[in-house]
Every structure is written in C-alpha cells, then in structure tokens.
Amino acid sequence: xxxxxxxxxxxxxxxxxxxxxxxxxxxxxxxxxxxxxxxxxxxxxxxxxxxxxxxxxxxxxxxxxxxxxxxxxxxxxxxxxxxxxxxxxxxxxxxxxxxxxxxxxxxxxxxxxxxxxxxxxxxxxxxxxxxxxxxxxxxxxxxxxxxxxxxxxxxxxxxxxxxxxxxxxxxxxxxxxxxxxxxxxxxxxxxxxxxxxxxxxxxxxxxxxxxxxxxxxxxxxxxxxxxxxxxxxxxxxxxxxxxxxxxxxxxxxxxxxxxxxxxxxxxxxxxxxxxxxxxxxxxx
Numbered sequence: 001x002x003x004x005x006x007x008x009x010x011x012x013x014x015x016x017x018x019x020x021x022x023x024x025x026x027x028x029x030x031x032x033x034x035x036x037x038x039x040x041x042x043x044x045x046x047x048x049x050x051x052x053x054x055x056x057x058x059x060x061x062x063x064x065x066x067x068x069x070x071x072x073x074x075x076x077x078x079x080x081x082x083x084x085x086x087x088x089x090x091x092x093x094x095x096x097x098x099x100x101x102x103x104x105x106x107x108x109x110x111x112x113x114x115x116x117x118x119x120x121x122x123x124x125x126x127x128x129x130x131x132x133x134x135x136x137x138x139x140x141x142x143x144x145x146x147x148x149x150x151x152x153x154x155x156x157x158x159x160x161x162x163x164x165x166x167x168x169x170x171x172x173x174x175x176x177x178x179x180x181x182x183x184x185x186x187x188x189x190x191x192x193x194x195x196x197x198x199x200x201x202x203x204x205x206x207x208x209x210x211x212x213x214x215x216x217x218x219x220x221x222x223x224x225x226x227x228x229x230x231x232x233x234x235x236x237x238x239x240x241x242x243x244x245x246x247x248x249x250x251x252x253x254x255x256x257x258x259x260x261x262x263x264x265x266x267x268x269x270x271x272x273x274x275x276x277x278x279x280x281x282x283x284x
Contacts, residue, residue: 004035008067011184015142015225023057024064036065041078055090059083099247099282106244106282107237109252115237120197125205127235129214132198133175134236134245137191138265141232141242142225143180148202149211161188166202166214173199182270189268243280250280 005024009017024036031039031047039047044065048058062083069076107115116135119128130144137143147154147165154160155167160178167174173193177183193199206212215223215231223231233241240248246269253261266273 004037004068004072005064008064008071013179013181013183015179016181018225020060020064023060024068027061027064036068037072037074041069041076045079045082055087055094059087059091062087095279102244102247103251103282106240106248106251109248112237112245112248120201123204125201126214128201129198129205130232130235131237132195132201134232134242135249137175138246138249138269139177139242140181140269141229143177144215144232145179145228146175146214147211148206148214150206151210154211168199168202168206173202180270186270189270191268247280247282250276251282254281254283 005017005021009020012020027036027047028034031043033039036044048061051058051061062079066076066079066083069079112131112135116128116131119131133139133144143164145164147160147163148168149155149165150168152167155165155174155176162179164177164179165175167176171194175191175193177189180189205214215228229242233239236242236245246265249265250262253259253265262276263273266276269276
C-alpha cells in the first residue's frame with residue numbers, strides 16, 4: 001500500500017506527498033482493498049461519484065489514482081477522459097459560483113495592507129511577518145515555516161537544503177525556500193529583502209537569540225502541517241486564509257492591469273500563470 005504511493009510520488013515535496021497519502025488511505029478504506037490496482041477504472045470512477053464532496057476534492061483523489069496506475073503501467077485512458085471531461089466541467093461550474101460569491105465577500109487589497117500595518121503598529125511581529133510574505137510574495141502556508149538565523153554557517157549546512165530560512169544581516173534578509181509545494185519543479189527560490197519595517201520586525205521577533213523558528217515555539221516544539229495552516233489562517237485579515245488572500249492580490253493587480261506583478265507572483269509562488277488565472281481569478 002505504501003509502496004504504490006511512494007513510487008508514484010517520488011521526487012514530489014514531502015508535504016504534498018503526505019496530503020496525497022491522506023486521500024489515498026481514505027479511498028482504500030472506502031474500497032476495502034490494499035491498493036487501487038485491484039479495482040477497475042469504472043469502479044474507481046463510480047466510487048468517487050458516490051462521495052458527497054466538492055469536485056476539487058474528487059480531482060485530488062483522481063490525481064492519486066492516475067499517478068499510481070500510470071506508474072504501474074496500467075491503462076488510465078478512461079480516468080483521464082473523466083478528469084478532462086465531466087469532472088473538469090463540474091469544477092469550472094463550482095469555481096464560477098464560488099468566485100462570484102468571493103468577489104462580493106473578500107476584502108480589498110487596501111484593507112489587507114492596512115491590516116498588515118496595524119499588526120506592525122501593535123507589535124504583533126510574527127503575524128506581521130506572515131502577512132508580509134503572503135502579500136508581497138504570494139506564498140503558501142508552509143512557505144511561512146522558516147528558520148530565522150544570524151549565523152551564515154547555518155545556511156551552509158547540508159540539512160538546511162530541506163528547510164526554508166531567513167538569514168538575517170544588518171542590511172538585508174535572505175529569504176530562501178527549499179521546501180514548498182512545487183519545489184521539485186522550480187527548485188530553490190531566494191529573495192533579498194531590504195524593507196526596513198520587515199527587517200526590524202524579524203529582528204524584534206528574534207530578540208537576543210541567534211536562531212529561532214517563526215512558526216514554532218522557540219523552545220523547540222514543532223507543529224504539523226494542519227497546525228501551521230491554522231497559524232497562518234488566524235494571522236490573516238478576518239481569517240480569510242492564504243488561498244483567499246492570494247485571490248485578493250490577483251484581483252487587485254488584474255484591475256490595475258499590472259501583468260508584471262502577476263508574473264512575479266506566479267514565479268515567487270511557484271505556480272504557472274495559466275493556473276493562477278484559472279483558479280485564482282475572481283474577476284470573471
């Protein structure tokens with residue numbers, strides 16, 4: 001059972017693989033089998049259609065099935081046809097309705113910027129840092145999971161290649177992401193941040209320590225992916241969360257006709273620009 005999914009998602013970021021594993025084990029429990037390879041494509045499609053869940057969740061189940069069957073050399077034509085046909089239409093219809101509702105409910109770009117500055121004024125440094133990254137780089141929840149260090153030698157250690165970190169200097173902060181959703185496609189991403197308010201906030205959060213985790217308790221306790229998501233959710237304006245905040249950004253830059261900034265967010269987030277317009281565009 002583990003073998004199927006480990007082989008199918010070899011090279012994919014650990015956090016992403018863990019998410020797919022969760023879906024896979026739920027599916028196997030419903031099927032009452034140890035592997036989807038024991039089931040025909042028709043049975044699997046019928047099983048997915050029996051779920052009372054959103055079409056995007058069905059797509060995630062289907063992604064797992066397709067990758068496992070493709071890796072095993074099993075025919076997946078009917079699965080791909082279902083994904084690109086019926087399921088794709090259902091997802092588009094759902095997204096249109098959802099985006100229309102979001103367009104009416106989500107805050108403006110100016111509101112989330114004011115909120116970020118309020119956090120700074122209230123000395124809520126961790127929340128400010130999180131929002132700064134979300135608003136200026138369009139990152140995901142797990143990308144806010146960073147090690148903060150003033151020791152350059154730490155950034156050269158072998159295991160750091162699997163972590164995200166801030167390297168803090170007197171004049172700038174290096175923000176390097178090694179572990180994010182699409183890191184296997186786009187590789188490490190490095191940014192030099194010179195913004196004074198951001199640098200001061202990071203230094204004040206770090207205090208007298210040489211090293212600390214932004215989303216971890218500084219005594220070393222760690223959080224799992226769900227807990228990290230909740231930390232970021234609670235840090236955002238009206239708890240709209242990272243995904244909806246990204247939609248606010250895309251709406252703002254679309255209305256400004258600022259395609260260069262959308263391209264930058266596409267690059268910094270590690271998401272193809274066509275995917276952004278398909279799933280994060282609430283103007284249509």
